[in-house]
Amino acid sequence: MIFRVFEKEELKQLFDILSDHNRVVAPVEAGRDGSGRPVYAFSDVREFNDIRLNHTVTKLPAKRYFLPFKEDLATFTIENDNWHKSIAYNIEQPFILFGLHPCDINALNKLDKVLLHSVYPMPYYAAKRKNMFIIGFDCIPQPYCFCRSMGADTALHGFDMFITDLGARYFVEILTDTAYNFLRHIRTEEPGEDDHILYMKVVAERNEKFTAHVDTTDLAKILDMEFQSDVWKYWGDRCLACGTCANVCPTCYCYGVEETVDIDLKGARKTKMLYSCNVMDFAEVAGGHNFRPERHTRLKYRYYHKHRGFVEAFEESLCVGCGRCGESCLADITVPEVIASVRGSGRNE
Amino acid sequence: MNPELRFTDVVAQARPQKRKDDIRNFEYSYRAEITSIYPLTDKETLYRIQIVDPDERRRFSFVPGQFIMLEMPGIDEAPFSISSSASIRGEVELCIRSVGNLTNFLPRVRRGTHVGIRGPFGTGFPMQQMHGQNVLLIAGGLGLVPLRSPIAYVLENRSHFRDVNIVYGTKSPAQLLFTYQYEMWRKDDIDMDIIVEKADQSWKGPVGLITDPLKDILSGRDTEFYYNTYAIVCGPPVMFKFVCNMLNEFHIPMQKMFVSLERRMHCGMGKCCRCNVGSTYTCLTGPVFDYWTVMNLKEAI
Ligand SMILES: Cc1cc2nc3c(=O)[nH]c(=O)nc-3n(C[C@H](O)[C@H](O)[C@H](O)COP(=O)(O)OP(=O)(O)OC[C@H]3O[C@@H](n4cnc5c(N)ncnc54)[C@H](O)[C@@H]3O)c2cc1C
Ligand code: SF4
Ligand code: SF4
Ligand code: FES
Numbered sequence: 343m344i345f346r347v348f349e350k351e352e353l354k355q356l357f358d359i360l361s362d363h364n365r366v367v368a369p370v371e372a373g374r375d376g377s378g379r380p381v382y383a384f385s386d387v388r389e390f391n392d393i394r395l396n397h398t399v400t401k402l403p404a405k406r407y408f409l410p411f412k413e414d415l416a417t418f419t420i421e422n423d424n425w426h427k428s429i430a431y432n433i434e435q436p437f438i439l440f441g442l443h444p445c446d447i448n449a450l451n452k453l454d455k456v457l458l459h460s461v462y463p464m465p466y467y468a469a470k471r472k473n474m475f476i477i478g479f480d481c482i483p484q485p486y487c488f489c490r491s492m493g494a495d496t497a498l499h500g501f502d503m504f505i506t507d508l509g510a511r512y513f514v515e516i517l518t519d520t521a522y523n524f525l526r527h528i529r530t531e532e533p534g535e536d537d538h539i540l541y542m543k544v545v546a547e548r549n550e551k552f553t554a555h556v557d558t559t560d561l562a563k564i565l566d567m568e569f570q571s572d573v574w575k576y577w578g579d580r581c582l583a584c585g586t587c588a589n590v591c592p593t594c595y596c597y598g599v600e601e602t603v604d605i606d607l608k609g610a611r612k613t614k615m616l617y618s619c620n621v622m623d624f625a626e627v628a629g630g631h632n633f634r635p636e637r638h639t640r641l642k643y644r645y646y647h648k649h650r651g652f653v654e655a656f657e658e659s660l661c662v663g664c665g666r667c668g669e670s671c672l673a674d675i676t677v678p679e680v681i682a683s684v685r686g687s688g689r690n691e
Numbered sequence: 692m693n694p695e696l697r698f699t700d701v702v703a704q705a706r707p708q709k710r711k712d713d714i715r716n717f718e719y720s721y722r723a724e725i726t727s728i729y730p731l732t733d734k735e736t737l738y739r740i741q742i743v744d745p746d747e748r749r750r751f752s753f754v755p756g757q758f759i760m761l762e763m764p765g766i767d768e769a770p771f772s773i774s775s776s777a778s779i780r781g782e783v784e785l786c787i788r789s790v791g792n793l794t795n796f797l798p799r800v801r802r803g804t805h806v807g808i809r810g811p812f813g814t815g816f817p818m819q820q821m822h823g824q825n826v827l828l829i830a831g832g833l834g835l836v837p838l839r840s841p842i843a844y845v846l847e848n849r850s851h852f853r854d855v856n857i858v859y860g861t862k863s864p865a866q867l868l869f870t871y872q873y874e875m876w877r878k879d880d881i882d883m884d885i886i887v888e889k890a891d892q893s894w895k896g897p898v899g900l901i902t903d904p905l906k907d908i909l910s911g912r913d914t915e916f917y918y919n920t921y922a923i924v925c926g927p928p929v930m931f932k933f934v935c936n937m938l939n940e941f942h943i944p945m946q947k948m949f950v951s952l953e954r955r956m957h958c959g960m961g962k963c964c965r966c967n968v969g970s971t972y973t974c975l976t977g978p979v980f981d982y983w984t985v986m987n988l989k990e991a992i
Contacts (some may be wrong), residue, residue, distance in 0.1 A: 363695040374698045375945055415718050418764040425764045427807065429718045436696035461711040461975065462960035468714060472699040522695055569989050596964035603765035610765030617965075624965065627955050628791035633968075639990070643967070646989070651970020 344516040346530035347537050353505075353512060357390045359527045360438055364475075367407060369397040387440070395441055395507075396483050399664055403592035404439060404446055409453075409485040411589075411616050415466065415599065418610040425610070431469035441479040445489045445662040447497035447504075449592035450476075454500070455656045457595065466614070473522065480505035480548070486665030488554040488678055494662035495552075505686035508540050554665065556678045557685060562653045564685060565646055573683045578638020580673040583616030587644070587667035587675070593660045594618070619644050645680060717960065720762055720807030721747050726782075728802055731868050734788050735833070736773075736798045740806065741782045748781025754815030755840035756951060756979040759783060760959045762807035763800075767793035770956045770974075774836045774844035775812065783808075786836040786868065812959040814979040816949050818844045819919045824947075825854040827908070829934055831901055831926025832861055835868050837951050838925050846879050853919070856908055857883040860901035860930075864894045884908070902937050903928060909941045917941050922948045924982075935982050948982035 360366060368477045370392050372383035382397040413432050418425045450471065457467040478501040489495040497504060502521040506513045513533060516522050533541075588594040598617045603610045617624065620640045625633035634640045652660035661677060668676030707713035727739040740761075742748040753759075755777050762768035769791075775784035789795045818841060826845060830838045837846055838857075845855055857876060861867050865886050878983055884904035885895045897904065909917075920943050924931045931950045954966040954973040966973035969989035980988070 359694050363693065381936065420764065423801075423804065427764065428722065431701070434698075436698055438696070445959075458960065462717060462958075462962065463712065463714045464962055465714045465717050469699075471694070472701050475696055506984060520696070537815045566989070579703060580842070595962070597957065598963065598965065599768060601762075601765050601767050612762075612764075612768065615964075619964065625955055627953070628794065633990070643969075643990075647964065647967060647970055654970060655926060 344522065345533050346514050346516065346525060347442060347508070347511050348514065348525075348528060348530040349511055352528040352530070354390045355473045356524065356528045357393070357440065360440075360524060365435060366440050367404070367437060368393040369400055370394060371397075372401075384439075389551040393441060395479055396462060397441070397483070398482070399443070399445075399487070399666060399669075401666070401670070402590055403449065403664070403666065404442060405449075405592055407437075407439065408450070408467055408474065409595055409616060413466065413614055414611045415614050416612045418612075420603075422542070431466050433470050433473055436473035436475065438475045438477065440477045442476055442501065443479065443481045443664075444497040444504075445487070445664040446495050446592055447476065447478050447500045448489075448494035448662045449664070451497070452593050452652075452656075452658065452660055453595060453660065456652075460655075461524060472493060472564075475519075476501040476503075480504075480506040480544075483548065483551040483553075484665065485553055486669055486676070487552065487663065488556050488665060489663035490502035490552045491554075491556040492559060492659060492661055492663035494664075495549075506541060508537065508544055511537075513537060513541050526614060554663075554678050556663065556681050558649075558659065558681075560687075561659075561681065562650045565650045568684050569642075569646075571684065573680075574642040576683070577675055577680055578636060578641050580675060581620060581637045581641050582673055583620050583622055583637050583640065584672065585621045586670050586672070587620065588618030589616070590666040591661075591669045592666070593648070593662060596624075619647070641675075645684075649681070669688045692931050718809075720760075720809045722750065725800065725802060725806060728798070728800070730798070731786065733781060735786055735868060736789070737784060737786045737876065739775075740808065742808070743805070751781045751811075753777055753783075753811035754896060755818055755844050756815035756837060756838075756949075756958070757811040757951045758978060759808045759810035759812065759814050760956075761785065761793070762809070763796060764807065764810045765791055766796050767791070768807075768809075768957075769793050770812070772837035772840075772951070772978075774839040776847065777840060778843075781938070784839075785825065786833075786839075786840055788833055810959060813913065814977055815975055816841050816923055816979055818848075822848075822851040822874050823919075824852065825856075825920040826852055827858065827905075827920060827922040827924060827938075829858045829901065829905065829924045829926075830860075831930035831934075832866065833868075833925060834925030834930070834951075835859055836925075836926070838923060839869065839966060841923055842881075845881070846876070849879055854867070854916075855881045857881055858886075858901060858904050858908070860886045862888045862895075864891050872984075882908075900933075901926075902933055905934065905937055909937070912941075914942070917943050920947065923950060924950045935985075939982075945983040945986065946981045949979055950982060950985055951978045952980060952985070953978065 368387040369382045370385045370657045371380045373381045382400045457464045502518045504515045648660040706713045721742045723740045723742045729737040758770045758840040771785045773783045788874045807976045890898045956966045957963040959974045961972045
């Protein structure tokens with residue numbers, strides 16, 4: 343890994359050069375919530391000053407740029423009784439994601455495991471992922487962040503460069519030659535011993551700030567043992583089955599497929615839509631049989647997939663601890679509380 | 692040193708070793724023609740479907756127990772078990788019950804209609820492992836559909852098997868599928884028991900549950916028989932649970948009993964997660980599982 347440091351005003355210079363030639367997506371302030379705190383969102387950006395590099399976790403993850411909520415898997419032209427199928431992966435140009443936090447980079451790395459590096463790699467995701475230039479940015483842990491428990495508080499790969507704020511200057515890790523070449527457009531220097539010390543101090547200070555934790559020791563096994571536990575009913579009774587948690591989750595990728603005929607009857611399309619396993623008909627089959635009719639069985643399944651199934655397959659869980667699901671849940675269901683209760687130390691005890 | 696990103700073409704970059712790793716295959720469907728449409732009952736229709744391109748036809752092979760995704764553009768895409776002999780390449784028979792969008796549309800199409808098929812997907816029954824053994828083929832209702840492929844295998848390789856029994860049960864005589872084939876199966880020295888839950892005027896056979904004839908077959912045999920017997924059980928979950936429990940009572944090894952699970956499916960490739968049982972993908976690790984595995988799957992039965 344190559345490290346550099348640069349003066350803070352150079353960052354605008356870098357952005358200007360990159361955005362002159364490329365589409366850039368970055369966190370911006372989208373509005374204010376009820377208590378007047380800013381709400382952040384990823385959006386196309388043309389002006390450096392619109393970017394909020396001190397942003398807290400965005401309400402929605404950057405997921406829609408690589409797993410759009412809705413996209414056509416194929417389109418058909420229909421003529422009399424004949425049809426022709428066309429497949430496009432729905433990306434025309436590469437783009438830059440500017441300011442992705444470690445949890446969101448790790449979310450991509452987890453998705454890579456199932457969508458790129460397993461059997462039947464998914465080209466729609468691959469095409470977007472491979473055409474994304476990622477500039478990571480460090481963050482300040484919020485009360486709901488438990489990424490450290492999930493081992494997702496730092497990103498080791500899956501980005502092009504990663505910037506850490508050292509106070510007076512920026513410290514950058516460079517992973518790709520594209521990133522290296524981009525940085526030649528601004529003034530950077532080799533970090534000195536004092537920069538290293540400063541970097542370690544910044545990281546240590548950040549680590550102090552984590553307040554939410556999840557005990558993941560033996561969790562995959564405990565989930566199996568507690569499969570029939572009543573705590574699931576407790577959470578299931580609260581759950582509204584609205585699906586928001588999956589929608590805001592940077593690692594949820596389940597979907598459904600639907601085919602429709604265009605109104606002019608000359609074409610048809612096959613559309614993929616992200617889905618949520620908490621929604622009523624997730625496992626319902628034609629004829630009406632539902633394999634998970636009760637809310638608690640669906641909620642349990644979501645935890646089971648994330649904290650057991652994915653662990654069995656890839657030796658890590660499918661949750662980066664970003665806290666988004668808990669923050670957005672109208673029923674106040676948070677991962678740390680659910681897992682603590684399954685482990686027998688929750689509030690329903 | 693132009694600061695402009697260059698487009699990466701994931702298809703051009705692909706260097707796949709196997710079909711399952713080929714990124715281009717994800718949405719690719721074989722163009723196939725419905726060559727025959729044969730109504731079996733008022734709800735089930737048998738379709739014979741042949742891949743149009745001769746090269747693709749030669750390359751398309753499957754093992755008994757696997758399924759394909761059948762697509763009718765603009766209508767729907769859904770999984771169906773292959774219900775024909777695996778020794779015929781590039782052609783499949785599907786027996787489809789009308790229950791929803793696609794399945795109600797299909798009986799209305801004409802012979803010669805083109806559809807898309809993807810696959811084959813999933814696991815199959817380990818037919819070769821069963822060589823030299825007794826085989827029990829047990830089906831309830833629509834379960835006879837996936838069973839026809841292993842039945843075809845057994846018929847084509849009859850000398851490799853010892854006793855072969857088919858046990859088939861439905862709710863009523865009108866629901867019996869493939870009635871015209873039973874005689875042929877019996878002639879190949881296959882014992883076939885058929886039972887219905889509720890008789891009608893024409894029915895002269897036995898009435899009861901599928902476990903009744905099964906019990907007769909299993910009773911009074913020796914340990915040698917039980918130990919050297921494989922069972923393939925297809926049907927609704929309640930049915931295979933009772934059947935497998937009975938097989939288990941007679942000490943047929945759980946790893947020699949195979950069932951096929953049905954779940955909602957939207958991809959067949961371990962991506963949409965709709966088919967998950969506990970944390971297992973039915974479309975990848977199944978649909979065929981041995982019973983030991985099923986017992987260990989959370990929420991399977
Ligand atoms: C491995 C496997 C093998 C099957 N084999 C057969 C067979 O040989 N014969 C037969 O008649 N049926 C079979 N089915 C069931 C068949 O897939 C459904 O009847 C079919 O999906 C209904 O589609 P539809 O468009 O008519 O119904 P809709 O209700 O309109 O379904 C919409 C979508 O939901 C999904 N879906 C709904 N029901 C099911 C279901 N039961 N299983 C899986 N996905 C479902 C499909 O993706 C479908 O496209 C099989 C299912 C599986 C999983
Ligand atoms: S956001 Fe909360 S209420 Fe909605 S489905 Fe998820 S857990 Fe249930
Ligand atoms: S499950 Fe919740 S905390 Fe975990 S990655 Fe998804 S949104 Fe973030
Ligand atoms: S059918 Fe989509 S994951 Fe199994």
